[in-house]
Amino acid sequence: MLSLIVFLPAAVAVVLAPLPARLPGHVFVGAWIAAALADLALIVTAWVRLPAAGVGPGGFAFEVRLPWIPSVGISYHLGVDGLSLPLLAMTAVLFLACGVFALRETRRVKPFVLFFLALQTVSLGLFAALDLILFFLFFDLSIVFMYFVIAGWGHAERARSAALKFFLYTFLGSLALLLGFILLFLAATPHTFDIVELAAANPLAAGGPYAALTLLAIGVGLAVKTPTVPFHTWLPPAHTEAPATGSAILAGVLLKMGTYGFVRIAMPLLPTSWRQYALVVLVVGAVSVVYGALVALAQANLKRMVAYTSINHMGYVLVGIGAAGLVAAGDAQARTLATTGALVQMVSHGLITGALFLLAGVLYDRGRTYELDSYSGLAARTPRFAALFAVAAFASLGLPGFSGFIAEFQIFTGSLPAAPIPVAIAVTGILVTAALFLVALQRLFLGPLRLPDAPGTPRAFTDLRAAELVAIAPLLALATLIGLAPRFLLELVEPAAAAVNTLVAR
Amino acid sequence: MEMMNEDPGALIPELALLGAAVLGLLAGSWLPRRRQWLIAALAGLAFVAGIVATALAYTRPAETVFGSYAIDPTTNATRLIVLVATLLAVGASVDAARGQRRETEYWVLLLLGALGSVLMAGATDLLLLFAAFLLASIPLYALVGWSATSTGTEGAMKYYLSGAFAGVTMITGVTLLNAAGRGTAYVPLRENLTAAAAGGRSMPALAAVGLVAVLAGLAFKAGAVPAQFWVPDVSDGAPAPVAGIVTTIPKIGALVAVYRLLTQAIPEHAIDWPLIVAILAAASMSLGNLAAFLQTSVQRLLGYSAISQVGYVLMAAAVAARTPQAGPALLLYLAAYAITNLGAFAVAAAVTTPEGPARTVNDYRGLARRRPVLAGALVVCLLGLVGTPPTAVFLGKLAVFTAAVDGGMAWLTVLAIVNTVASLFYYLRWIAPLFTTPAPTAGPSENHGLRRRWASGVAVVAALTTLIIGVGAQALLGLLTTVP
Numbered sequence: 001m002l003s004l005i006v007f008l009p010a011a012v013a014v015v016l017a018p019l020p021a022r023l024p025g026h027v028f029v030g031a032w033i034a035a036a037l038a039d040l041a042l043i044v045t046a047w048v049r050l051p052a053a054g055v056g057p058g059g060f061a062f063e064v065r066l067p068w069i070p071s072v073g074i075s076y077h078l079g080v081d082g083l084s085l086p087l088l089a090m091t092a093v094l095f096l097a098c099g100v101f102a103l104r105e106t107r108r109v110k111p112f113v114l115f116f117l118a119l120q121t122v123s124l125g126l127f128a129a130l131d132l133i134l135f136f137l138f139f140d141l142s143i144v145f146m147y148f149v150i151a152g153w154g155h156a157e158r159a160r161s162a163a164l165k166f167f168l169y170t171f172l173g174s175l176a177l178l179l180g181f182i183l184l185f186l187a188a189t190p191h192t193f194d195i196v197e198l199a200a201a202n203p204l205a206a207g208g209p210y211a212a213l214t215l216l217a218i219g220v221g222l223a224v225k226t227p228t229v230p231f232h233t234w235l236p237p238a239h240t241e242a243p244a245t246g247s248a249i250l251a252g253v254l255l256k257m258g259t260y261g262f263v264r265i266a267m268p269l270l271p272t273s274w275r276q277y278a279l280v281v282l283v284v285g286a287v288s289v290v291y292g293a294l295v296a297l298a299q300a301n302l303k304r305m306v307a308y309t310s311i312n313h314m315g316y317v318l319v320g321i322g323a324a325g326l327v328a329a330g331d332a333q334a335r336t337l338a339t340t341g342a343l344v345q346m347v348s349h350g351l352i353t354g355a356l357f358l359l360a361g362v363l364y365d366r367g368r369t370y371e372l373d374s375y376s377g378l379a380a381r382t383p384r385f386a387a388l389f390a391v392a393a394f395a396s397l398g399l400p401g402f403s404g405f406i407a408e409f410q411i412f413t414g415s416l417p418a419a420p421i422p423v424a425i426a427v428t429g430i431l432v433t434a435a436l437f438l439v440a441l442q443r444l445f446l447g448p449l450r451l452p453d454a455p456g457t458p459r460a461f462t463d464l465r466a467a468e469l470v471a472i473a474p475l476l477a478l479a480t481l482i483g484l485a486p487r488f489l490l491e492l493v494e495p496a497a498a499a500v501n502t503l504v505a506r
Numbered sequence: 507m508e509m510m511n512e513d514p515g516a517l518i519p520e521l522a523l524l525g526a527a528v529l530g531l532l533a534g535s536w537l538p539r540r541r542q543w544l545i546a547a548l549a550g551l552a553f554v555a556g557i558v559a560t561a562l563a564y565t566r567p568a569e570t571v572f573g574s575y576a577i578d579p580t581t582n583a584t585r586l587i588v589l590v591a592t593l594l595a596v597g598a599s600v601d602a603a604r605g606q607r608r609e610t611e612y613w614v615l616l617l618l619g620a621l622g623s624v625l626m627a628g629a630t631d632l633l634l635l636f637a638a639f640l641l642a643s644i645p646l647y648a649l650v651g652w653s654a655t656s657t658g659t660e661g662a663m664k665y666y667l668s669g670a671f672a673g674v675t676m677i678t679g680v681t682l683l684n685a686a687g688r689g690t691a692y693v694p695l696r697e698n699l700t701a702a703a704a705g706g707r708s709m710p711a712l713a714a715v716g717l718v719a720v721l722a723g724l725a726f727k728a729g730a731v732p733a734q735f736w737v738p739d740v741s742d743g744a745p746a747p748v749a750g751i752v753t754t755i756p757k758i759g760a761l762v763a764v765y766r767l768l769t770q771a772i773p774e775h776a777i778d779w780p781l782i783v784a785i786l787a788a789a790s791m792s793l794g795n796l797a798a799f800l801q802t803s804v805q806r807l808l809g810y811s812a813i814s815q816v817g818y819v820l821m822a823a824a825v826a827a828r829t830p831q832a833g834p835a836l837l838l839y840l841a842a843y844a845i846t847n848l849g850a851f852a853v854a855a856a857v858t859t860p861e862g863p864a865r866t867v868n869d870y871r872g873l874a875r876r877r878p879v880l881a882g883a884l885v886v887c888l889l890g891l892v893g894t895p896p897t898a899v900f901l902g903k904l905a906v907f908t909a910a911v912d913g914g915m916a917w918l919t920v921l922a923i924v925n926t927v928a929s930l931f932y933y934l935r936w937i938a939p940l941f942t943t944p945a946p947t948a949g950p951s952e953n954h955g956l957r958r959r960w961a962s963g964v965a966v967v968a969a970l971t972t973l974i975i976g977v978g979a980q981a982l983l984g985l986l987t988t989v990p
Binding site for chain 1: 842889892894895896901904905907908911912919920922926927930934938941977979980981984
């Protein structure tokens with residue numbers, strides 16, 4: 001079942017590949033939407049059937065394990081638990097939204113759809129992978145495919161250099177990750193790349209410099225992808241130059257690969273070192289929170305601003321998982337709360353930031369610029385756009401009633417006892433984010449009407465079209481649903497978060 | 507003295523190449539030009555026969571024939587890699603060589619060069635190693651000059667002069683090692699060097715200089731530092747298939763020879779060769795990468811990339827005596843590299859512009875739209891050379907990095923990682939133009955009478971093979987891990 005979920009988009013891509021590119025774009029996008037819908041249905045089925053699968057804490061459902069390269073301990077090993085299933089669902093939802101949004105894409109639709117189908121397979125595969133090499137395979141391929149999306153459908157010649165920077169930077173991160181994996185592999189007896197076996201064996205329980213170096217390699221690799229300060233410099237240009245759907249996937253799904261890696265690999269496989277250096281993680285997270293928020297405040301470009309709030313939001317995740325490692329300070333319940341919050345934040349950020357980037361794409365489509373100064377008073381002209389943008393902005397700044405509040409509240413409550421001062425500093429990030437979103441809303445939507453009249457803006461400035469509305473509204477509806485009735489998500493996440501914390505605390 | 511094993515039946519793959527070369531030369535003298543394709547078929551047949559013979563003999567116990575040639579899993583694996591790679595090279599060359607005035611010579615020289623590469627890998631005596639070195643060198647000098655263009659001739663001249671110098675250095679090294687170890691065969695050499703070191707009579711400087719000189723000769727064949735100067739000129743000046751051959755085929759034999767020499771002849775405690783080889787590896791990968799950065803000629807770019815790739819293979823050689831993973835890692839990397847590199851050169855041989863073969867990265871503008879399959883093959887091969895999963899070179903890199911870390915050379919792995927990221931930069935400089943719109947001068951480009959079907963086919967086959975190895979590596983690894 002998991003293999004079907006993961007490889008369904010790739011299979012559709014293989015079927016589409018021989019078709020001539022002259023066919024109308026709707027054929028390809030339609031196939032993509034159908035594939036994404038089917039995938040989402042499968043994941044929802046898996047979610048519903050998960051309690052019946054009868055997996056204990058720390059166990060995996062729908063496991064598939066086939067020997068791949070047994071002589072070096074590599075296997076094709078998939079499985080889901082409460083950590084990965086919400087992310088799988090979020091990925092499927094976001095790809096579906098991007099598919100609907102892409103109905104308006106006119107530039108080389110066939111390769112565009114093929115790259116996104118491939119991206120969907122590698123994203124789903126990464127969240128389901130239980131083997132380090134399989135994880136690395138999907139991690140690396142996500143970079144390759146995203147490079148082509150940014151370079152091929154980005155905004156201009158600048159997109160190429162942004163894509164190159166993205167590729168080089170994150171590729172360096174992925175190789176650091178590989179080095180860490182090799183160190184883990186060599187530490188285990190018998191040598192293996194299997195995540196479950198490594199978690200059980202805990203080969204580096206003794207700690208020491210070898211374990212610290214392993215954590216450093218893995219940590220840097222994941223931190224580049226997440227990204228945290230100071231490894232974030234690739235993110236703003238990549239986002240600014242990418243097409244709207246590419247930005248949404250990059251922020252919504254690809255960034256989660258980094259934070260998910262911390263929860264899936266760094267914490268359970270290197271518990272001793274994680275506890276030892278948890279404060280470092282927490283402080284890096286707090287710095288990312290404050291730095292991301294302050295730099296976002298200074299941006300005049302809408303997309304760059306949203307990109308920097310991503311750094312801010314990923315910082316919260318690091319605060320949460322860092323607090324989970326401070327075993328001595330907090331009690332087990334608080335640590336579980338922090339980890340749960342971090343996981344909810346991943347899902348929440350995927351939905352909300354995905355919606356924000358799609359909305360930014362709408363704005364660019366109408367006005368051919370992201371500069372906030374070029375717009376004013378849009379609320380009267382485009383009420384639906386204004387309403388959705390306002391909802392997304394409030395959700396992103398963590399207003400109660402939206403998923404971001406649930407996540408951030410849990411993170412702060414859970415981590416405050418462990419490290420009061422850094423967490424208190426991180427809380428100020430919420431204030432700054434609130435300020436910057438309010439300022440952005442004010443500049444875009446209030447005041448006298450002003451539209452960019454630069455060359456290249458021939459069309460009338462229209463409100464959201466049906467496809468755009470259908471793509472964006474469900475993302476925000478889900479974020480609201482999680483904000484109002486989070487139980488369905490928390491019931492899945494909490495046991496898994498508790499299991500991870502048990503592994504860290506051993 | 508034990509009975510010498512002189513079973514020629516063990517040498518069927520080598521004899522098939524030699525037989526085909528002699529027969530081809532004789533028959534080619536009489537065949538009219540339009541029938542000289544028969545020699546290509548004969549060469550292909552010899553390679554297939556060699557592959558079959560190797561496969562049949564694969565599980566035979568290791569033996570040494572004629573006192574100086576080991577037939578063990580390492581040799582068998584090398585035979586397979588060289589023969590399969592050369593078979594691909596034959597396919598990539600058909601378009602360029604067919605109907606040419608010296609077609610027969612092309613195939614015969616290729617057969618002899620491949621034979622020399624195999625012999626280097628199996629030699630367990632410095633003198634045989636040197637003879638094999640010459641056999642792998644001289645036919646390839648001629649092959650580089652075969653096209654008789656001015657750049658090809660210049661490349662051949664440079665190749666020949668570097669080769670002559672490397673040969674003299676190498677035979678000097680053999681002499682010095684002979685003086686220090688009182689022998690040229692690997693086994694007595696090792697015993698004598700060990701005994702001399704234990705008895706305090708050793709002349710470590712003499713043996714070390716000798717070893718470095720021999721390694722320099724082999725480095726010339728492999729295109730590694732300190733004898734890498736010929737690589738960019740030759741790979742840029744020669745036709746693409748020839749460039750692919752000289753940067754791939756001799757490299758396989760030379761690097762296996764390095765591995766065999768270090769593990770079988772030179773005791774680590776007598777000379778600190780792991781450090782020497784590690785320095786060569788570090789220098790090769792870094793210099794090759796730095797020089798490749800700003801190249802616009804694709805063949806020159808691949809030439810520098812070839813230098814850097816040798817560095818990764820040498821990492822495995824550096825830890826050869828310290829970890830059992832080194833041998834399989836070295837062979838896996840060589841197999842993966844040979845196929846991927848030949849695939850990239852096959853694309854270079856297949857793509858044409860109205861003025862002739864495509865030479866610069868700008869000639870590849872818009873290839874993805876004109877020939878999507880070929881562009882896809884190129885992307886797979888170039889990302890394969892970077893080491894992106896799921897290609898074969900990724901597994902090679904994984905194995906080599908693991909071996910290096912296990913052998914206590916983590917610093918070398920970190921350097922290799924930095925170099926891998928750097929290499930991505932110049933491979934992307936070639937990939938990016940594929941997806942841009944073609945330059946206006948290029949025009950409707952595919953109708954200049956040069957379809958180059960064979961080269962295109964080989965490029966696609968190579969790209970598919972590297973993916974198949976990457977996904978189904980267990981089978982290949984099973985063949986290679988029998989290596990002690």
